[in-house]
Amino acid sequence: MIYPEIKLAQSIIQICKQKNIQHIIISPGSRNAPLTIGFASDPFFTCYSIADERCAGFFGLGIAKEIQYPTALVCTSGSALLNYYPSISEAFYSQIPLVVISADRPLSKIDIGDGQTIRQDNVYANHILYNASLQEEQSQENDVLINNAINSAIAQRGPVHINAPFEEPLYQTTQELYAQPTIIDLVKIDPLPVDYPTYGQKWQQAKKKLILIGCDTPFVLKESIINSLANDPSVVVLCQTTSNIYDPSFIINIDRFISGFTQEDFENFQCDILLTFGGMVISKHIKRILRQYKPKEHWHVDLLRHYDTFGVLSGKIIDTPERFLSNMTSFYATSVNSGYKQWASIIESDKHKKQEAFLAQAPWSDLKAFDLLMRHFPEQVILQLSNSSVPRYAQLIPSPKSVTVYANRGTSGIDGSTSTAIGCAVVAKQEVILISGDVSFFYDSNALWNNYIPNNFKIILLNNKGGGIFRFLPGHQNTQVFNTYFETSHELSGEHLAKMYNFQYYKANDSQELEQSIESFFAIKDSAAILEICTPTQINDEVLRQYFASF
Numbered sequence: 001m002i003y004p005e006i007k008l009a010q011s012i013i014q015i016c017k018q019k020n021i022q023h024i025i026i027s028p029g030s031r032n033a034p035l036t037i038g039f040a041s042d043p044f045f046t047c048y049s050i051a052d053e054r055c056a057g058f059f060g061l062g063i064a065k066e067i068q069y070p071t072a073l074v075c076t077s078g079s080a081l082l083n084y085y086p087s088i089s090e091a092f093y094s095q096i097p098l099v100v101i102s103a104d105r106p107l108s109k110i111d112i113g114d115g116q117t118i119r120q121d122n123v124y125a126n127h128i129l130y131n132a133s134l135q136e137e138q139s140q141e142n143d144v145l146i147n148n149a150i151n152s153a154i155a156q157r158g159p160v161h162i163n164a165p166f167e168e169p170l171y172q173t174t175q176e177l178y179a180q181p182t183i184i185d186l187v188k189i190d191p192l193p194v195d196y197p198t199y200g201q202k203w204q205q206a207k208k209k210l211i212l213i214g215c216d217t218p219f220v221l222k223e224s225i226i227n228s229l230a231n232d233p234s235v236v237v238l239c240q241t242t243s244n245i246y247d248p249s250f251i252i253n254i255d256r257f258i259s260g261f262t263q264e265d266f267e268n269f270q271c272d273i274l275l276t277f278g279g280m281v282i283s284k285h286i287k288r289i290l291r292q293y294k295p296k297e298h299w300h301v302d303l304l305r306h307y308d309t310f311g312v313l314s315g316k317i318i319d320t321p322e323r324f325l326s327n328m329t330s331f332y333a334t335s336v337n338s339g340y341k342q343w344a345s346i347i348e349s350d351k352h353k354k355q356e357a358f359l360a361q362a363p364w365s366d367l368k369a370f371d372l373l374m375r376h377f378p379e380q381v382i383l384q385l386s387n388s389s390v391p392r393y394a395q396l397i398p399s400p401k402s403v404t405v406y407a408n409r410g411t412s413g414i415d416g417s418t419s420t421a422i423g424c425a426v427v428a429k430q431e432v433i434l435i436s437g438d439v440s441f442f443y444d445s446n447a448l449w450n451n452y453i454p455n456n457f458k459i460i461l462l463n464n465k466g467g468g469i470f471r472f473l474p475g476h477q478n479t480q481v482f483n484t485y486f487e488t489s490h491e492l493s494g495e496h497l498a499k500m501y502n503f504q505y506y507k508a509n510d511s512q513e514l515e516q517s518i519e520s521f522f523a524i525k526d527s528a529a530i531l532e533i534c535t536p537t538q539i540n541d542e543v544l545r546q547y548f549a550s551f
Contacts, residue, residue: 025057058086058447062426078116098158132146212276215407242391242405242409384420425457433458464536
């Protein structure tokens, strides 16, 4: 087998192999040649060549999110690694493991006017779990740093950075494996014991318990726990589409549920215990309400991080949601007389009827298109959502319960949604469908410059010719300044990109055309495809206002 002649590169590659990091996303360059040669020459690794480092970062993030294990990003020196930063910050806040391996000039070449050099040491300082700045000559100290970085990515679930200086010549190879690096096993630290009796007593006595679930992976809770929560009259569960938890008694349409609340409703909603777990919560409105009508106690369950989102965090529970709730529902089941769930169920049922009536007569718009999509959406697929308006529509009109839903909600940027979805599709066993707004889609159009797009990938492009969500925000004015600098008005179509990158292409301009094309679009199995849904620019914000006013 061929190895790079540089021992430091050999050590990095061998440690990655021992740590079972199989997916390597490489962006072409010269300084990283020793790493590229080594990774690409070893059949243990699955390597991908992605030219645009920003896209490469999100592509790797999509793989890591799906397989729940680190992927490695490999780039050359200079500005290349700065282009990873959006995906690094997303991985940091979404707790997704990534290993960034950047090639660098030797220290003596930094800040002397040499080409393609920047200060790469600890460049991700504010959004990284571990920084390993290696020395040019291979040593045991380097081995320790590499091990510590990868172990941190695995154990703490987030991005790490390994910066490796290489001196020319860079392309020499050998058939001898010189490096025999030290391997440091991952040491799992048991969490501190949870004071279950104290929490359990409070849980048992509370008449109003609100559970709010953020973005999460499927199967976080066992069916028996879900059933126990569903049957507890003192528990109301709010979960968003991206929570990937379902029960008929759980409230998925959070913004719809709280829309039109009276003062009495707010007071009835205010809870004794707020229990949260999972990642970021999409609804700004529920966060605002919980900050105003604060719970008596807020407990957050997570093995790693506990954000004080509502200013009243009283319990940092270092445990898994399943283990904690298993204890609460098994040993501390409520015996209190409570009408909390019944009150919420009556409101939710009423809002559902009003939504159905509104959608039946709603004009052609983003909301109407989303409703039609979800009525025809296939079962047992992975749905990826871009950011801005799309995840908010998805909270109002959820997908079928068998669909797994993901979105980059760590930093909620529009920059890498398509790249992330493609990375997911490459390793997923199911079909992957991305629903994207037009600005997000065109912003990340380099994601389609990718030789690995599988036939199980589809894009639904909601094109309202600009960032229509800004029309719904305070301060909107229909002026040239607003339309140009906030809404980003455009006349672009996805058709030309579909042709350029060999996607099958469908288009719908109204409800009738969408009904006619959607079944054929979902039936495609032998090619990637794009369905572009064109909605009016001017009407979407007004339809959404009328929707909320109907409650």
